[in-house]
Amino acid sequence: MLNIKDLKVSIEGKSILKGINLEVKPGEVHAIMGPNGSGKSTLSSVIAGREEYEVEDGSINFNNEDLLSLDPEERAHRGIFLSFQYPIEIPGVSVTNFIKTAINESRKAQGLDAMPASKMLKKMREKMRLLEMDQNFLSRSLNEGFSGGEKKRNEIFQMAMLEPKLAILDETDSGLDIDALRIVANGVNKLRTPENATIVITHYQRLLDYIVPDFVHVLYNGKIVKSGGKDLALELEDKGYDWVKKEADNLV
Amino acid sequence: MSEDELLEEVTSSEYKYGFTTNIDADTIPVGINEDVIRLISLKKNEPEWMTEWRLDAYRKWTKMTEPDWAHVSYEKPDFQKISYYSAPKQKKQYESIEDVDPELLDTFKKLGISLEEQKRLTGVAVDVVVDSVSVATSFKKKLGELGIIFCSFGEAIQEHPELVKKYIGTVVPKQDNFYAALNSAVFTDGSFCYIPKGVKCPMELSTYFRINQAGTGQFERTLVVADKGSYVSYLEGCTAPQRDENQLHAAVVELVALDDAEIKYSTVQNWYPGDKNGKGGVFNFVTKRGLCEKNAKISWTQVETGSAVTWKYPSCILKGENSIGEFYSVAVTNNYQQADTGTKMIHLGKNTKSTIISKGICAGKSEGSYRGLVRIMPRAENARNFSQCDSLLMGDKCGSHTFPYIEIKNKTAKVEHEATTSKIGEDQIFYCNQRGIGTEEAIALIVNGYCKDVLNQLPMEFAVEAQKLLAISLEGSVG
Ligand SMILES: Nc1ncnc2c1ncn2[C@@H]1O[C@H](COP(=O)(O)OP(=O)(O)O)[C@@H](O)[C@H]1O
Ligand SMILES: [Mg+2]
Numbered sequence: 001m002l003n004i005k006d007l008k009v010s011i012e013g014k015s016i017l018k019g020i021n022l023e024v025k026p027g028e029v030h031a032i033m034g035p036n037g038s039g040k041s042t043l044s045s046v047i048a049g050r051e052e053y054e055v056e057d058g059s060i061n062f063n064n065e066d067l068l069s070l071d072p073e074e075r076a077h078r079g080i081f082l083s084f085q086y087p088i089e090i091p092g093v094s095v096t097n098f099i100k101t102a103i104n105e106s107r108k109a110q111g112l113d114a115m116p117a118s119k120m121l122k123k124m125r126e127k128m129r130l131l132e133m134d135q136n137f138l139s140r141s142l143n144e145g146f147s148g149g150e151k152k153r154n155e156i157f158q159m160a161m162l163e164p165k166l167a168i169l170d171e172t173d174s175g176l177d178i179d180a181l182r183i184v185a186n187g188v189n190k191l192r193t194p195e196n197a198t199i200v201i202t203h204y205q206r207l208l209d210y211i212v213p214d215f216v217h218v219l220y221n222g223k224i225v226k227s228g229g230k231d232l233a234l235e236l237e238d239k240g241y242d243w244v245k246k247e248a249d250n251l252v
Numbered sequence: 253m254s255e256d257e258l259l260e261e262v263t264s265s266e267y268k269y270g271f272t273t274n275i276d277a278d279t280i281p282v283g284i285n286e287d288v289i290r291l292i293s294l295k296k297n298e299p300e301w302m303t304e305w306r307l308d309a310y311r312k313w314t315k316m317t318e319p320d321w322a323h324v325s326y327e328k329p330d331f332q333k334i335s336y337y338s339a340p341k342q343k344k345q346y347e348s349i350e351d352v353d354p355e356l357l358d359t360f361k362k363l364g365i366s367l368e369e370q371k372r373l374t375g376v377a378v379d380v381v382v383d384s385v386s387v388a389t390s391f392k393k394k395l396g397e398l399g400i401i402f403c404s405f406g407e408a409i410q411e412h413p414e415l416v417k418k419y420i421g422t423v424v425p426k427q428d429n430f431y432a433a434l435n436s437a438v439f440t441d442g443s444f445c446y447i448p449k450g451v452k453c454p455m456e457l458s459t460y461f462r463i464n465q466a467g468t469g470q471f472e473r474t475l476v477v478a479d480k481g482s483y484v485s486y487l488e489g490c491t492a493p494q495r496d497e498n499q500l501h502a503a504v505v506e507l508v509a510l511d512d513a514e515i516k517y518s519t520v521q522n523w524y525p526g527d528k529n530g531k532g533g534v535f536n537f538v539t540k541r542g543l544c545e546k547n548a549k550i551s552w553t554q555v556e557t558g559s560a561v562t563w564k565y566p567s568c569i570l571k572g573e574n575s576i577g578e579f580y581s582v583a584v585t586n587n588y589q590q591a592d593t594g595t596k597m598i599h600l601g602k603n604t605k606s607t608i609i610s611k612g613i614c615a616g617k618s619e620g621s622y623r624g625l626v627r628i629m630p631r632a633e634n635a636r637n638f639s640q641c642d643s644l645l646m647g648d649k650c651g652s653h654t655f656p657y658i659e660i661k662n663k664t665a666k667v668e669h670e671a672t673t674s675k676i677g678e679d680q681i682f683y684c685n686q687r688g689i690g691t692e693e694a695i696a697l698i699v700n701g702y703c704k705d706v707l708n709q710l711p712m713e714f715a716v717e718a719q720k721l722l723a724i725s726l727e728g729s730v731g
Contacts (some may be wrong), residue, residue, distance in 0.1 A: 048686050052678075076688035088683040092701030101697055102687035109688065141701070178483065 001026050001197055002047075002166055007058035008048050009039075011057050016042045018222035019058070024119045024166065031208055031233060034219035040201045041085050043219070044168045048082040049075050062094040062166070067109030076102075077109040078198075079165030083172050090142040095154065096124070098142045106162065108132050110187040111242075127160040131187045148175025156184050160191055168199045173207040205237035218244050282331045284309060289437055292336060296440075298408050299413060309436030316430045323592050323653055326535060326561045329500045336438045336471070395453075396585050400484075401446040402457050405473050408444035415446055419477050423543045423569070425507040431502040431537040431563075435471045439504070442473035447482040447513075449457040456711050458487040478513035478548075485516040487714055501532045501668040507542035509550050511572065515542065518710050519554040520718050522725075533560025533589070533717040540564065546572030546601070553608040553709040555718040556593060557725040565623065567596035568603035570632075577606040580706040582718075585618030585650070593621035594655075599632040599665075608639040611703050614650035615726060621653040628665040637667045644702050645675050646695075646726070696723040 002024040009017035015026065016039050024030055032040055046053050047060060049072030052195040060067040067075060115123075124138060131153055143151050152172050159167050169188070173181055188198065188211055200211055208216075208230065216232040217224045220241070225248040226232065236244070262356035279286075289310050293303040316326060341471045395402050401412060408416050417501050426436040447453055478484050488505075509515045521536070542550035552566035569575030597606035612620040643652035654671055676698055684694035700707065707715045 048682075050682055071690075073690045076686055083685050084683065084686075088677070088679050089296035090680055090683070090701055092704035093697055098687070098697070098702075102684075102689055102694065105690065105693060107686040140311060162687070170653050182475055 001063060001200075003059075003061040004047075005059045005061075007043075007046070007060065008056040009042060010054045010056055011042070011052060015056070016053075016222055017046070020216070020219075020222075020224060022224065024197045024199065026165075026197055027192075028215065029090075029192070029198045029211060029213045030199060031213035031216045031230075032199060032219055032224075033203065033216060033233065033236060035245070036203075038219045039222045040219055041170055044085075044170045044199070044201060047075075047168060048072055048080060063201070074109070075164075077106050081159050081164030081167045083152070083169040085157060085170040085174070085201075087143050087151040087155055089144045089146075091144050093142045094139050095142055095157075096138045099124070099158060102158070103161060118239055120126055123161065127157055130160060131157050131192060132183050133157060149177060149180045153178055153180065153184055156187055160187060163191070163196075165196050166199070167196070168201065170201045171203065172200075173202055173204065181207065182210060190202065205233045208233045220245055220248050223248070272596065273602070276642065278480050282335045284310075284334070284336055284438065286669040288336055288432045292438060292440065295552070296409070298409055301413075301417065302409055305420070305426070306437050309433050312427040313430065313437055314431035316398075316427070316433055318430050323590075323619065323623075323655075326590070329535065331434070334500060336440070353451070359562060359569045374573040397446040398451050398453070398556075400451060400453055401444065403444055405439070405442040405444050405475070408475075412444070412446070416475070419475055419506070419508055421506075424504050424539050424540045429539060432504050432539040433502045435473060435502050435539070439471040442475075442503070445476040445484065445486060446506065446625075447478045447484045449479045450481040451479075452482065456485045456714075470499065470501045470503070471498040472501075474519070475508075475516055476506070477508045478510060478515050480510045481512040482510075483514045485711060487711065488517070488519045488521075500537070501534050502537045503539070505538070505540040505566075507540075507550055509542060509544050509547040509548035509575075511548060513545070514549040514551075516551045516553070517542070517566075518714055519552075519556075520714060520721060521556045522721050534619075535560060536562045536564065538562075538564040540566035541569065542567070542577070543569045544572055544575035544577060544604075545575045548572055548577070549576040549659045550577040551580070551709065552595065553578075553580040553706060554582070554593075555703075555706070555710070555721065556581070557721045558592065560589060562589075562591040562593055564591075567597055567598070567676065569600065569605065570602075570606065570635075571600045573601045574603045574605075575601055576604070578709075579606075579608045579610070579707045582607070582611045582613070582703045582706045582722070583620055583622075584722060585615070585620040586614045586725055587616040587618060589616075589618040591619070592621040592623055594621075594625075596625040596627070597637060599628045599635040599637070601625075602631070603635070604632055605636045606638075607713075608637070608641070609705050610639075610641045611706055612643040612652050613646070613699060613702070614642075614643065614652050615646040617649045619651045619653070621655065623655045623657075625657040625659070626667055627659045628662050628667070630661045632662050633664050635662065635665045637665075639669045641669070641671045642702070643671075643673045644699070686703070693721075695726060699723075699726060 004022040007017055007020040020043060034040055042053060046055065049070065055068055062078060062080065065078065100120060103120065104144065107113065107115060128135065133153060143214055145152065152175055155172065170185065176184060185207060192198065200207065200213060202208065213230050216228050216230060218226040226244050286307060289306050291304060293306055421436065424432050427433055445457060474486065476486055507515050507517060532642060540552065544550050550568050554561060554566065566579060570577050577597050581593065583591050583593050585591045594610065595608055597608065599606065606626065608624055610622050612622055614620045620643065622641045624639060624641065626639065628635045638654065641654050641656065645652060652673060656669055658667055660667060676695065680698055681691055681694045685691065689697065699722055703722065707718055710718055
């Protein structure tokens with residue numbers, strides 16, 4: 001599904017990703033862990049199509065299509081979703097209006113008519129129940145005045161509405177208290193199908209207790225320095241990142 | 253897309269409504285003098301008091317000079333090169349929409365404003381002003397049953413001279429300012445509306461203005477009188493065809509809200525702003541003012557997307573106790589447009605309240621200014637004002653300026669002023685893109701969100717139209 005080969009990315013002349021290789025197949029959950037500043041958000045932004053980043057080398061394929069040649073909205077139309085580490089506020093645009101626009105723009109791109117309002121509303125209600133969200137949420141301005149936790153929950157709500165093929169969750173757990181974490185993780189799990197895949201970016205093992213990954217990768221200094229099964233996350237939790245760092249630094 | 257490319261794309265939209273209707277017109281020779289004014293008055297078959305009123309205004313105007321305090325610069329119009337009167341040759345009044353010149357109907361179709369649809373779907377009575385003379389009036393009978401008068405200004409002078417005589421110039425005196433004086437001398441037509449005591453007008457009253465005659469100045473005059481305890485919502489909207497010469501538009505709008513009356517006056521204004529290089533476009537110098545008696549309320553809501561130069565300050569004189577004035581405005585400037593707009597709230601009576609929400613959007617190399625005056629007079633005990641003036645900048649080649657003037661002559665007054673300036677961020681656009689929303693649609697979404705507090709004040713169908721205009725004026729292909 002997603003195939004990243006030798007991806008090298010820089011910003012303002014500073015090299016950030018230094019050769020990433022990653023393959024994600026349908027139905028899989030991959031966790032990417034690593035210390036702050038190692039390039040996790042950069043990787044997710046580049047997959048989503050953020051333009052500030054300069055792709056120096058390498059390729060990203062998504063369902064046999066060259067992702068790097070597509071605009072961000074085209075990537076979204078292909079089924080890529082990014083839950084932002086820092087969701088953006090759009091004052092005056094209600095959650096409902098935003099989601100309605102997003103869904104209908106994607107449908108338009110696929111040659112479909114706009115979703116009937118009643119169907120849209122029904123779906124919204126259903127997904128809000130799944131994430132135990134309050135109804136009045138829908139009429140609030142997008143992310144404006146939302147608490148950290150509300151923002152993250154809203155991201156997952158949008159994911160639930162858009163039903164992506166590949167969801168990238170960038171530190172969705174940060175800002176969530178333990179109850180919210182459980183609810184959001186449950187939601188994500190319920191949205192899993194054999195056809196879609198998830199990349200979970202996190203600092204902490206905590207989230208991975210709920211969303212159990214098939215693979216865990218450690219990103220350090222722009223490279224995946226270690227990959228393994230879900231036990232790797234536990235090991236990291238136990239020993240911290242230092243041993244991986246040391247291992248990696250010794251290799252250089 | 254880089255920020256620069258983005259801007260280029262966003263600001264390079266061509267004016268969509270650039271077309272001219274070929275209706276035969278009957279034009280007075282160019283220039284202005286007392287004879288021209290007499291001729292205008294004669295052609296309109298006006299009573300002598302009206303002719304004299306015009307001549308008095310003209311004499312006052314000749315002693316006045318053009319104001320230059322606004323934050324705009326432009327080549328001053330040559331008033332001797334303007335034709336002050338033009339009426340379509342076809343002078344018939346229409347009972348039904350089917351009788352109207354098909355070409356005119358076609359024009360409305362191009363504008364996406366189908367009269368028939370309006371009639372059927374929204375119950376809006378439309379008084380269409382094309383080139384200074386009304387050519388279609390609908391719903392008149394229904395309004396008539398309630399005693400509501402809604403007609404062209406010319407017709408009002410003929411049919412209801414006592415009302416016109418009583419109220420004309422009472423809110424905007426002839427000599428109020430240079431353009432108001434000019435308008436008072438040469439106004440060709442416009443709309444008149446009277447709502448009798450205690451009557452709530454059951455539908456939105458709507459006028460679509462168009463300037464259509466090359467080189468014709470447009471001098472509309474509107475007078476709305478809401479008698480005691482009445483209510484009316486009045487809509488004014490306009491688009492103008494593309495042309496090379498500057499077109500002067502100097503309208504006067506007077507609103508009178510008697511005790512316990514309420515007037516909502518909404519405008520969607522879309523005069524031709526000039527091409528990408530700032531050539532051509534309409535000069536829009538408008539005097540709009542409302543007078544509130546006891547417990548009365550006047551709300552001005554405007555969405556301004558057009559004009560090369562705009563100079564416009566819808567104002568409220570809060571004369572009666574407990575009267576309320578509101579001003580909600582979105583002003584978009586793009587390319588080389590210049591807009592100096594705002595409001596004046598003059599508090600005379602006790603417990604008077606005013607609210608000002610102004611949203612400026614600047615793109616291209618345009619200049620947008622907000623100029624607001626809040627004046628609390630000595631007898632205005634417990635007057636309140638809240639002002640919020642926001643600017644949204646697109647790119648770094650445009651400018652936004654805020655000039656709030658506050659004069660308080662009564663210590664019990666409470667006046668609050670808030671102002672913000674923001675930019676549409678790449679972050680916001682990327683966030684939308686990531687959700688499958690393309691850049692143009694994203695900008696429309698963000699801009700509409702930013703203007704929500706103002707758009708919410710507009711009647712539903714007008715709000716939709718306003719959103720379309722916002723999108724068109726900021727983008728390439730939306731609409
Ligand atoms: N827009 C940017 N401009 C300059 N440097 C950036 C930018 N975005 C990220 N970086 C730098 O790239 C590195 C990786 O950042 P990031 O991808 O956010 O890491 P992580 O998500 O793993 O914490 C950091 O050193 C950060 O400072
Ligand atoms: Mg990060």
